[in-house]
Amino acid sequence: MLRGIAIAAVASAALFAGVALAANEAEPPEAYPFSFNGPLGSYDMAAVQRGFQVYSQVCSTCHSMEHLAYRNLGEPGGPFAEYRVRNHETGEMEARVGLPAGEHGEYVDVVNNPYVRAIAAGFQVPDIDEATGEATQRPARISDHFRKPFANEFAARAANNGALPPDLSVITSAREGGAAYVRSLLLGYTGEQRGMQYVNNHFAGRLISMPPPLAADGLVTYSDGTPSTREQMATDVASYLQWAADPHMEERKAMGVQVLAFLLVLSGLLYLAYKAVWRGQSH
Amino acid sequence: MSGPSTYEPKSGFTRWLDRRLPILRLSHDSFVAFPTPRNINYWWTFGAMLSLCLVVQIVSGIVLAMHYQPNIHDAFASVQRIQRDVPYGWLIQGIHAVGASMFFLAAYVHMFRGLYYGSYKAPREVLWILGCLIYALMIATGFLGYTLPWGQMSFWGATVITNILGAIPFVGESIQVWIRGGGAIDQPTLNRFFSLHYLLPFVIAGVVVLHVWALHEVGQNNPTGVEPKTKDDTVPFTPYATIKDLFATSLFMLLFAVFVFFMPRALGDPANFIPANPVQTPNEIFPEWYLLPFYAILRAFDFNIGPIDSRTAGVLAMFASIGVLFILPWLDTSRVRSMRYRPAAKQFFFIFVVVAILLGWCGHQNPGTTLAKGGQFSATLNWVTGGQSATSQIVAPSAPEFQATSDAAEAQARAQGAAMTSVTREGSVRATLIAVTGGTRQTHTFTADNADDLEAQITAAKAHIGGSAPFVQVIRNTPFLFTVTRFAQLLTFYYFLFFLVILPILGLRETPNRVPDTIAKPVLGETQGAS
Numbered sequence: 001m002l003r004g005i006a007i008a009a010v011a012s013a014a015l016f017a018g019v020a021l022a023a024n025e026a027e028p029p030e031a032y033p034f035s036f037n038g039p040l041g042s043y044d045m046a047a048v049q050r051g052f053q054v055y056s057q058v059c060s061t062c063h064s065m066e067h068l069a070y071r072n073l074g075e076p077g078g079p080f081a082e083y084r085v086r087n088h089e090t091g092e093m094e095a096r097v098g099l100p101a102g103e104h105g106e107y108v109d110v111v112n113n114p115y116v117r118a119i120a121a122g123f124q125v126p127d128i129d130e131a132t133g134e135a136t137q138r139p140a141r142i143s144d145h146f147r148k149p150f151a152n153e154f155a156a157r158a159a160n161n162g163a164l165p166p167d168l169s170v171i172t173s174a175r176e177g178g179a180a181y182v183r184s185l186l187l188g189y190t191g192e193q194r195g196m197q198y199v200n201n202h203f204a205g206r207l208i209s210m211p212p213p214l215a216a217d218g219l220v221t222y223s224d225g226t227p228s229t230r231e232q233m234a235t236d237v238a239s240y241l242q243w244a245a246d247p248h249m250e251e252r253k254a255m256g257v258q259v260l261a262f263l264l265v266l267s268g269l270l271y272l273a274y275k276a277v278w279r280g281q282s283h
Numbered sequence: 284m285s286g287p288s289t290y291e292p293k294s295g296f297t298r299w300l301d302r303r304l305p306i307l308r309l310s311h312d313s314f315v316a317f318p319t320p321r322n323i324n325y326w327w328t329f330g331a332m333l334s335l336c337l338v339v340q341i342v343s344g345i346v347l348a349m350h351y352q353p354n355i356h357d358a359f360a361s362v363q364r365i366q367r368d369v370p371y372g373w374l375i376q377g378i379h380a381v382g383a384s385m386f387f388l389a390a391y392v393h394m395f396r397g398l399y400y401g402s403y404k405a406p407r408e409v410l411w412i413l414g415c416l417i418y419a420l421m422i423a424t425g426f427l428g429y430t431l432p433w434g435q436m437s438f439w440g441a442t443v444i445t446n447i448l449g450a451i452p453f454v455g456e457s458i459q460v461w462i463r464g465g466g467a468i469d470q471p472t473l474n475r476f477f478s479l480h481y482l483l484p485f486v487i488a489g490v491v492v493l494h495v496w497a498l499h500e501v502g503q504n505n506p507t508g509v510e511p512k513t514k515d516d517t518v519p520f521t522p523y524a525t526i527k528d529l530f531a532t533s534l535f536m537l538l539f540a541v542f543v544f545f546m547p548r549a550l551g552d553p554a555n556f557i558p559a560n561p562v563q564t565p566n567e568i569f570p571e572w573y574l575l576p577f578y579a580i581l582r583a584f585d586f587n588i589g590p591i592d593s594r595t596a597g598v599l600a601m602f603a604s605i606g607v608l609f610i611l612p613w614l615d616t617s618r619v620r621s622m623r624y625r626p627a628a629k630q631f632f633f634i635f636v637v638v639a640i641l642l643g644w645c646g647h648q649n650p651g652t653t654l655a656k657g658g659q660f661s662a663t664l665n666w667v668t669g670g671q672s673a674t675s676q677i678v679a680p681s682a683p684e685f686q687a688t689s690d691a692a693e694a695q696a697r698a699q700g701a702a703m704t705s706v707t708r709e710g711s712v713r714a715t716l717i718a719v720t721g722g723t724r725q726t727h728t729f730t731a732d733n734a735d736d737l738e739a740q741i742t743a744a745k746a747h748i749g750g751s752a753p754f755v756q757v758i759r760n761t762p763f764l765f766t767v768t769r770f771a772q773l774l775t776f777y778y779f780l781f782f783l784v785i786l787p788i789l790g791l792r793e794t795p796n797r798v799p800d801t802i803a804k805p806v807l808g809e810t811q812g813a814s
Binding site: 282 | 321360363364366367374377518522523526530533536537540541543544545547548553554556557558
């Protein structure tokens with residue numbers, strides 16, 4: 001009898017604790033003031049460059065970006081595009097990589113861009129040896145698409161406990177919340193693990209197959225000396241992925257301002273013309 | 284309406300041409316001299332915007348077709364190539380994708396305008412029907428185009444819509460296979476969708492010519508719904524209507540540009556940036572915003588109507604919701620055109636507009652989402668701890684008698700002192716009966732805000748009770764739930780009520796306002812409409 005009452009009491013207590021377990025809907029992404037937010041925002045090219053470093057050293061172990069080629073990095077608006085900028089003190093033309101917003105310089109065609117060439121050469125891509133017809137590996141050229149970490153979907157699943165790491169070319173367009181979602185997801189791990197899955201509050205269902213990719217500070221040593229905290233790496237790689245998904249954003253917004261200005265003036269003139277034509281006509 | 288031609292060729296060449304191909308005369312009579320009511324307002328400028336949209340879609344589409352590859356392995360990548368590598372491809376693709384939405388936006392305003400001012404009434408029935416035909420072709424073209432990027436929504440949208448066609452009585456399955464080019468959405472589907480998506484805009488252009496021809500035969504309606512009586516009631520199309528259309532179209536282009544340059548992806552679904560995957564259904568499948576009201580009508584039918592199953596009923600209702608527009612000229616019995624003079628009809632019309640928008644909202648919700656509920660979810664758990672349980676088999680003589688047999692067995696066990704009984708059915712006639720005698724009967728009731736929370740509580744409670752009781756009896760109470768589907772059913776009901784009951788009856792019963800005397804006379808001096 002006493003045992004029965006005790007069980008009933010425990011059961012009742014558990015009922016009210018049980019509610020929290022049921023909530024497995026993802027938390028909305030944390031808002032972050034990215035430089036590219038808003039109608040006039042532009043990319044922070046230093047962040048995009050650092051983000052590319054995070055992608056190359058961490059993400060690219062599992063995630064492809066098949067729609068990007070190395071040359072994209074050095075095309076106008078790309079993070080490693082080279083510009084000739086006049087040094088105001090010496091009057092000399094100097095090379096600048098990734099033009100900061102608001103500065104002007106003369107674009108150097110990507111085929112003459114040593115930085116992009118060096119980045120590409122650092123990756124081995126599969127090819128066919130023309131002398132033997134055998135499969136071989138060679139350093140990438142700037143025209144090559146990004147090296148894929150796995151030969152095919154089966155290899156990717158086999159290496160990842162059956163989960164398929166999605167291609168990241170347009171990931172910020174393909175997820176509700178965009179770059180803020182990617183950033184939140186990378187920082188959303190609670191540290192708990194359930195079998196081969198990890199608890200992540202920003203992932204649908206809160207269980208994700210991807211092990212925490214940015215588990216510790218200092219995972220990447222930034223070449224520009226920025227301290228690589230987890231937050232910094234997550235923000236940078238989200239900026240890079242946003243650029244990768246929308247490489248023409250700056251050009252698009254700049255043209256948009258001109259088009260809107262033109263249309264506003266045109267509308268004003270057409271309104272005046274309309275008034276002039278209809279003057280004296282009752283309607 | 285157009286009257287005798289006032290075109291006078293000015294030069295030798297135009298005189299020569301006019302006797303051989305009077306195309307300049309046709310243009311002059313249609314777009315220059317065409318008499319336009321003075322009092323038409325800005326709601327009459329959307330025809331010009333629609334012409335612009337059609338031209339923009341055809342021109343941008345032709346350029347895209349030069350770069351797009353209708354192949355299931357390459358289509359997604361070719362769209363990415365257009366976005367990234369084709370010079371100004373991002374702009375052309377953006378204009379085409381946003382343009383589809385702008386096209387429908389303008390079409391909806393144009394249609395509501397026609398509805399409000401009675402532009403479908405004699406002698407404009409054919410004009411209206413041609414417009415409905417253009418709208419139906421636009422829906423088909425928009426749907427086909429959305430398939431081409433071959434993203435997840437493209438693929439699964441195509442799957443859902445072709446499944447819908449399969450529900451058409453008698454011929455559905457044949458049509459479904461014929462349209463898909465096989466049993467499932469695959470390469471043949473994409474190929475023919477691309478071909479048809481390229482074809483239909485030119486069919487639309489052809490019907491637009493008929494639409495404009497019919498318009499120039501019967502003349503434009505106007506906000507009063509009273510035909511112009513004298514030449515003084517009208518102005519020549521050029522420059523008066525032309526300049527007003529240009530001004531309004533310029534404002535429309537401003538909105539167009541805001542979307543193209545500052546939020547090109549706001550109108551699409553993020554899931555369409557995931558390449559099509561035939562083995563992974565997305566959590567939610569939605570068409571583009573302009574088809575959502577019809578999607579809501581389709582999904583509102585979650586019940587069978589006599590011999591018609593729910594799926595067929597939904598499909599028929601969806602087609603009927605567009606089809607009813609074609610017969611509207613004969614459904615509205617009122618002889619007064621403009622709702623400006625129909626106070627009752629005006630109110631029903633504005634309710635209709637709100638209903639149409641709410642249907643669109645429903646189309647983008649999960650149909651099971653609860654909007655309001657009549658009470659709390661609750662469950663009562665009964666169990667016995669510390670008793671003796673006895674298991675026995677029940678075998679009923681036949682399946683229809685099973686319930687009676689099991690009820691009798693339970694009653695007998697209870698009569699013999701069992702505190703609780705449980706029957707687990709194991710086939711059509713067999714079941715296991717567990718009867719618990721003695722022990723302590725426990726009970727607990729709990730409430731929750733939704734079914735998931737309730738189930739979580741039940742699971743947690745069962746885990747805690749565990750092995751101490753042979754079984755736990757769960758009695759669930761679900762309150763009345765007002766779901767999105769119920770809401771969509773109400774809205775669908777009004778949608779059809781408006782066309783099939785309100786307009787026919789109201790036209791016979793209502794007392795319209797008196798049309799002001801000024802309108803019965805030449806309209807000079809009257810100050811209605813825009814200025």
